[in-house]
Amino acid sequence: MTKAEEYEKAWRIAFKDNDFTLVDKIYHFKYSAFDYRAGLEVNLESDKVIVSTYGEFTRSGPFKKIFENDEFLCIERYLRSTFTNPPTYYSSFSAVTYKDGKIITQESINEELLKDPSEGQDWNWEDYE
Numbered sequence: 531m532t533k534a535e536e537y538e539k540a541w542r543i544a545f546k547d548n549d550f551t552l553v554d555k556i557y558h559f560k561y562s563a564f565d566y567r568a569g570l571e572v573n574l575e576s577d578k579v580i581v582s583t584y585g586e587f588t589r590s591g592p593f594k595k596i597f598e599n600d601e602f603l604c605i606e607r608y609l610r611s612t613f614t615n616p617p618t619y620y621s622s623f624s625a626v627t628y629k630d631g632k633i634i635t636q637e638s639i640n641e642e643l644l645k646d647p648s649e650g651q652d653w654n655w656e657d658y659e
Contacts, residue, residue, distance in 0.1 A: 533603045534595035537626065537633075542658070545585040550578050558632035566639075587613040591648065591658050601628050608647045609640065610655055619643040 531539070540552035557574050565572045565580075572580075581588075591608035598604075603626040611618045620640040627635045648654050 532595065533598050533626075533628075534593065534605050537603060537605060537624070538590065538593045538607065541581075542590045544578070544581050545588050545590060546659075548582055548585055550581075553578070556633055558629050558634040560629075561632075561634055561636075563636045584611070584613065587611055589655060589658055591655060592653055596623075600631075602626065603628070608643075610646075617646075619646055621647070 536552075536556055540556055543549050543551075544553050553574070561574045563572055563577070564570070565576070589610045589612075591610065593605055593607035596604035596606055603624075605624050605626070607622050607624075609620040609622050611620070620642055622638060622640045624636060624638040626633050
């Protein structure tokens with residue numbers, strides 16, 4: 531499994547089932563990131579709280595690996611949030627750095643989309659439930 535597949539699978543399961551087993555396996559114990567929404571430095575436990583809070587309303591769609599090597603991963607994925615009605619859709623980019631084979635830092639940015647990215651495509655959200 532590639533780093534991109536591993537990352538995507540870990541967070542898909544975390545969002546869907548609130549199960550962080552795979553997340554715990556791929557993150558370094560010294561992991562930290564700056565959360566621009568909250569304006570503060572977060573650790574893995576903080577990220578888990580955020581996902582536990584919004585996870586039942588959020589689903590990942592297809593993803594695309596932009597770049598991957600032993601030290602760095604850049605991934606794009608679509609997200610659907612049913613926290614609002616109608617749902618809100620995002621394109622999400624994550625830049626991930628590794629230390630000792632585990633994620634040590636991560637920066638993600640979400641851009642709200644004007645329409646459902648599955649429209650007119652060969653996939654639908656049910657494919658990712």
